[in-house]
Amino acid sequence: MLKIKYFLAIFIASVIFPAYAQRPKTVFSCTTVRGNQVKVESIGNSYRYSFGKRGQRPQLVFSQSKRQVIALSPRGPEIMRFRWRAMVMENKGYRYRVYTAIDSATETVWMGVSVWNRRKNKIRDEECSKRYPIIDDMDEPFDGYAYGSADGMPFYDYLEN
8 A cells, every 4th residue: 555655646747746847937928019928938948939819719829948048039239329138039930029119218117029031021019008918927038238239130229110
């Protein structure tokens, strides 16, 4: 009887603890002014991106390693008046950038998602709606300052609207 209890305890622990260790942590989430839900979750060594109509099953879900996301994401020198955080993920030739930008002179905040095609042309930009809860808890490698970005896609165009 003791062996059965011991085996059962080990079995339950082996099922519960790995599941607990891989629980997703939301690092970015918002509902856009167009009613779409954007979410990026950290799961182990990867990030998972999801996009779709609020309250419905996401239309697009994909994952990418943290190493790849960090390599794709813009970083810049600590100059100018704009502070920003941005994560870039790539799927089937398209790049998806979730961002937060703050104009330190006016304290204006922009948050949203932009989609770029293979030719680095922006094909979609959706700003987060302030009417719904927003989560902006991106990791430190995604912080930046400046007016441009290292990934070749201009960052400043979000700030000129």
